[in-house]
Amino acid sequence: MSFDPIAAVTQNDPYPGYAALAARxxxxxxxxRKLWLAGSPALVRAVMDNPACRVRPVAEPVPAAIAGGSAGQVFGLLVRMNDGARHAAPKLVLQRALAALPLEVARWRAVLLAQALLTGPGEAGVPPAAGLHGRTGAVPMAAGAAWLEGRRLSAWTFDVPLQTVASLLGFAPSQLPALSLWMRQFVACLSPLSSPEQLALAQHAAQCLLDSFSDLLRSAPVAAESLLGAVLAEAEAAGWNNAQAILANLVGxxxxxxxxxxxxxxxxxVALxxxxxxxxxxxxxxxREVALNDPPxxxxxxxxxxxxxxxSVELRPGDVVLLVLAAASRASDAANQAFGFGxxxxTCPGQALAETIAAAAIDVLLPAQALQxxxxAWRYRPSHNARIPEFFKPGEAA
Incomplete structure (x- = not known):
């Protein structure tokens, strides 16, 4: 094929190429690239439902570049990086814990953090860290925030969801900036484009994240109403007692x-x-429309x-299939399934939470800055699979 599905991720308009692939x-x-491509909804579902098609190569459950360090430890225990028995019980635990989370509480927490991160420290309320219940009604939106520099707007899109979930898990407001920094460093280990220096930093960040969760578990009784409390309760109910795996999946x-x-x-x-x-x-x-038509x-x-x-295609051990989720989601027979959520x-157990947090962020941004x-302007971060814009103002250094 002349169409490059890897380069397409960061192109301005890859969707004509995706549509052609979805029609195959x-x-x-x-x-x-020595791999098979699946772009139609039927093919993507068939591959994802096939137990012979795994999320990791049998011979390399953890990428060689990070094996042996803290980042590799986390990676190897993540639910989404495993199949079979190592996937089933942890997945059930996370599904149940996230399903029990009141989305209105998550929305309120995201709104307050989005306001605080837009207007600057001390200018907006930051929610308490522990219990989930309490005030859940309408929250006044931030208004009149300064026109953000593009790099600050870009950082805001990352910090709002990360800090919202960290807060729901029980971290204190003072801990959130450090968690954002460590996560920014850690996710470098998930990309084949990362440099040796970035990978080394990711190992350190992974250990900091693991230590932070260990400290959180030891520092005080975990609030039963927190997301962390829900995860621990569901883990006990399911008999999932692998402490290292629980810590890794909290980082996950x-x-x-x-x-x-x-x-x-x-x-x-971008759509706005x-x-x-x-x-x-x-x-x-x-x-929800963006999740279908311009998914991350x-x-x-x-x-x-x-x-x-x-x-009709016979696949052999060692073959690789690239599932082009953005093509499948836009196809006429996708049945409104956002394949980016698996x-x-x-299937990602956090779809409803992710959509709630993203919607809260947009609802805060709109009154604060009428987007015109x-x-x-924007470009897309270098990536082989994630479509994430970086913003800059006209005339601002890109």
Whole structure:
């Protein structure tokens, strides 16, 4: 194929190429990249439902570049990086804990943090760290915030979701900036584009994140109403007593929140900059539409562990399938399924939470800064799978 599904992630308009791929009824072999491509909803579902297609290569459960360090320890224990028994019980625990989280409470927490991060320290209320219940009614939106520098707006799209989930887990407001920094450093280990220096920093950041959760668990009785309390209660009920795996997946809750939800917020801002009239749709409707039509996670891979068949294509052990999620989500037969949030056993349990936080961020931003065409320009962060805009003002250094 002449279409490059990896380069497409950071192109201004990759969607004609995605549409052509989504129309293909069978897997397509990409000779240049030595992998199979799946772009239609039916093919993406078939691969994700096939137990022979794993989330990691059998011979390399942890990327060699980070194996042996704290980042590799976290990676190897993440629910989303495992299949079978190592995936089932932890996934159930996280599903149940997140399902029990009141979305209105999450929205309120996100609103307050979004306000605080827009207007600056001390100018907006920051929510308490522990119990989830309490005030959940309408919260006044920040108004009249200064026109942000592009880099500050970009950082805001990352910090709002990360700090919201960290707060819901029980971290104190004073701890949130450090968590944002460590997570920014840690996620470098998930990218094949990272330098050796970034990977070394990610190892240190992973240990800091693990230590932070260990300290949180030891410092005081965990509030039963917190998200952390819910995770621990569900882990006990499910008999999931692997302390290291629980710590790793608490870090995983933050890492999944960090880039994917930032991309959801950022791509919603792009939609508003392109068509300011869409502000009337409201944050949640806009975010859900963006999750389908300009999703933050554009592709993912599956690694064939044993001989299997998808459609008429015979796959062999060692084959790799690139699932082009952004193509499948926009297809006419997608049935409004946002494939960026996964499918089947690997459906993201945090979809509703991510959409709620992203919508709250947009609802705070709109009264504070009326977004207009030409107000910001943007480019996409270098990535093989995540579509995350970086903003800059016209004339500001890109």
């Amino acid at each position: 009824p069978e897997l397509v072999f990409d000779q240049a 809750l933050l890492s999944q929140t960090y880039e994917a939800t930032a991309g959801l917020i950022g791509n919603a801002i 900059l392109q068509a300011p009239q869409r502000a009337s749709e409201g944050g949640l409707a806009l975010v 996670i554009q592709n993912t891979r599956r690694f064939v562990a044993e001989a299997t068949r998808i459609g 499918h089947g056993a690997h 065409q030409g107000m910001y």
